[in-house]
Amino acid sequence: MSKRKPDRSFGHVLREARVAKGFSLRKFAQMIGVSPTYLSQVEQENVDPPTADRVQTIAELLGENVDEWTALAGRLTEDLPDIIRSSPTEVPDLLRAVRGLTPEQLRTLTAQAEQLQKQGKSREK
Amino acid sequence: MSKRKPDRSFGHVLREARVAKGFSLRKFAQMIGVSPTYLSQVEQENVDPPTADRVQTIAELLGENVDEWTALAGRLTEDLPDIIRSSPTEVPDLLRAVRGLTPEQLRTLTAQAEQLQKQGKSREK
């Protein structure tokens, strides 16, 4: 009947990071432009995490990785959907092909993508 | 300098495809589980496109590409967000790295991802 581990959930890591930075709930709420009440509820996970753009400002203010925190919040960083839609079938296919790859493998692939960018640049015009 | 066809919009292509298949509005509405009213409005773009899952059943029923139609609807195919969140920083980094690549380059990358999958498979156990 014991409660699950204080999880690596959005609310939990937010409280940890905020306190570690020495911001009071009220002060930090003001910094990010929400009510103290709401921030309290978010940290306790009584409500869903804020919107992607607010998560972004939170992460920035606390010096945390925006993508990581946005994922913790169950959201998608705002620039990604448009990237996907820019090649509506190829990018989804790529994503499904990379499912399950290790972080290292993903970085390898990212490096290869950057190589392709250079090839493209040199060839155009 | 004639006007481009911007009518590669969701509502427009839906109407075309539906009519091409010989389905009446009422009948097709019933097939996908919405009111004729709503389908009419969607096709005329008086309202936003339906949710991703409904777009998926529509595309399937009409024999169209689900990812492509989902993008047309301004939505994201439902399996993608979880793939992204499975490696919360690496996948977004990869996506930003592939922004602007041509479809061919994207397919090359997808093939490389599949190679990496095989390597992973053979090494585990």
Place this chain on the structure above:
DNA sequence: GCGCGCGTTCACTAAACAATTAACAGTATG
């Protein structure tokens, strides 16, 4: 000219989402 199926228009709504206000209890400081 009656019923039938066609697509359309108007008005409305249930639920979800993102957040607020007001009031509260505990702790520490002067």
Place this chain on the structure above:
DNA sequence: CATACTGTTAATTGTTTAGTGAACGCGCGC
């Protein structure tokens, strides 16, 4: 004890989303 913080709770709010139902006008067959 007063006041000034801390975080918490309950109730409620405004907005957006994703639709629905009733009624309308049009043309077709009989």
